[in-house]
Amino acid sequence: MNNSAIGKFNVEKITVQQEQQLTNIQHYIECALKSGEHHIVVIEGQAGTGKSVLLTKLFQRLKAGATLKGSPYYQKQCVFTVNHPELLKIYQELGRQLPGIYKKDYVRPTSLINDCHKTKKMYDIVLVDEGHLLFTKPEPYIRFTQENQLSEIIKLSRVVVVVFDFKQVMQTKMFWNKPLLDKVLAPYKHVFFNLDFQYRMQASQATIEWIDGLTNGQILPLPSNRGDYDLRIYSRAYDLYEAIKQRNIEVGLSRMLTATGFTRGPHDEHTVRMDDFNQPWDELDAQPTPWAERSESITEVGSIYTIQGFDLNYAGVILSPAFEYDATTDSIVVNPDKVTHTEIYKKTPRIQSEQEMTAFKSQVMFNTLNVLLKRGIKGLYVTAADPQLRKRLLEL
Structure with missing residues (x-):
């Protein structure tokens, strides 16, 4: 293993199971982009099940397709967001290593929301890592004044792909459970993908x-x-x-x-x-x-x-x-x-x-x-x- 936290995102060595999940997710995204409606893909999985690797590989394919005529992602606007300052550093460093991806492609949710409101911008696809860290109440001191960050992101994108693990909810300001997620998703077309294989721990x-x-x-x-x-x-x-x-x-x-x-x-x-x-x-x-x-x-x-x-x-x-x-x-x-x-x-x-x-x-x-x-x-x-x-x- 690479003795760097960047090594965790070795997207060139995904498993057959992960490749199948990616294929299914991409097919859903491609259909969703044609529909004209808001769609959400929820990737569920506990710690160590490869959620971030899957999301990173997907982002790499979306960004590559955005420059290829004939690709279903051609000229599509795509951005990646995570509400964790230390993890954001990893992703921004990753943006300097993967072809076609840049540091500016990774942002915090509040920055994404406020910038879209200011510029009237609408994304085609937003990828959200650690969705269980999104705020579920206003936090004025960081300039988030709405009620729920995921709800706002959905309004600003045609397709949202979000990772969730309810066993990683850590604070009341990021309070998430299944009923709340279901309530946020209810007005929109959505689908769940479940990851259940432990990739991190090399254990029996x-x-x-x-x-x-x-x-x-x-x-x-x-x-x-x-x-x-x-x-x-x-x-x-x-x-x-x-x-x-x-x-x-x-x-x-x-x-x-x-x-x-x-x-x-x-x-x-x-x-x-x-x-x-x-x-x-x-x-x-x-x-x-x-x-x-x-x-x-x-x-x-x-x-x-x-x-x-x-x-x-x-x-x-x-x-x-x-x-x-x-x-x-x-x-x-x-x-x-x-x-x-x-x-x-x-x-x-x-x-x-x-x-x-x-x-x-x-x-x-x-x-x-x-x-x-x-x-x-x-x-x-x-x-x-x-x-x-x-x-x-x-x-x-």
């Missing part, structure tokens, strides 16, 4: 099922057949970190990750502390190199804000103090009182009752865990800040 099916269980709070026996996937549970975060640093020396792209739940230090330091491990959180900044590719990020701890959508070779994951062990059910539960990043729980008209909000808080944390645990291609190293949970995991 039993190992994938064990990780899937953990993302739902289940504690299952460690599988005896793990294939070549390096799955380990550690008693100390410091020892886990030492192993991740060694993997980073050997193969690169190995990083520490965790979720919200760690309190600030005595001098208000924004750090992750457990036993002898004490490292700062990731730093979002404007430099073009994404967090995972920066050499200095080996001394930091990544979060969903810097790692969502990325591949790592090895992921070292600390289950934060918000994840606790429930001995009665022999499962992992979320303690919302220990969630320190309250931005994810802001009020939204999409959630009316306290009961719904409590359920949402728990689900968001498990969604976060789902993203973190499924970053590693070659291996996953795990420990837990909660002593009882750590003890239970070590018993496995």
Whole structure:
């Protein structure tokens, strides 16, 4: 594998299954372009199922066809949007590498919407990665004043192709579930394509099922057949970190990750502390190199804000103090009182009752865990800040 996050978009090596999906999607798009109506293609799939690769290959074909007389995409206006600043950097870098695609072809949703409203522009095709990160409420501070970004994008394009994974919904301002998506799609022609094969983790099916269980709070026996996937549970975060640093020396792209739940230090330091491990959180900044590719990020701890959508070779994951062990059910539960990043729980008209909000808080944390645990291609190293949970995991 290319020791760069760009390597995740190796569109020259798509599988037979992916090629068949692409053929079906392209056929739908070509028919939709002739109809004169708005159409939406929804690509569903969990973390690691190749959604971004599929979307990138599709974009490459659409842009190539736009310059070829006789192509169904000839002179069609096409743009790619993603509401994730770190992932946008990857795509914009990709635009410098793939023929016929440019940095300007990748934009944030708010920029796309506001520019179209200003210029009265209408796109033929808009591709949306990480659709579950689109806003479902106004966010005036970033100049999004409408109610729903997907609804606005649909109005501004003849065909929208959008990727969705409800297990990667992370905040109330990006609140998505199946009923809401169905409501947004209802006025328009639409079709669903489902991706269900795990491409990222080079692991046995039993190992994938064990990780899937953990993302739902289940504690299952460690599988005896793990294939070549390096799955380990550690008693100390410091020892886990030492192993991740060694993997980073050997193969690169190995990083520490965790979720919200760690309190600030005595001098208000924004750090992750457990036993002898004490490292700062990731730093979002404007430099073009994404967090995972920066050499200095080996001394930091990544979060969903810097790692969502990325591949790592090895992921070292600390289950934060918000994840606790429930001995009665022999499962992992979320303690919302220990969630320190309250931005994810802001009020939204999409959630009316306290009961719904409590359920949402728990689900968001498990969604976060789902993203973190499924970053590693070659291996996953795990420990837990909660002593009882750590003890239970070590018993496995």
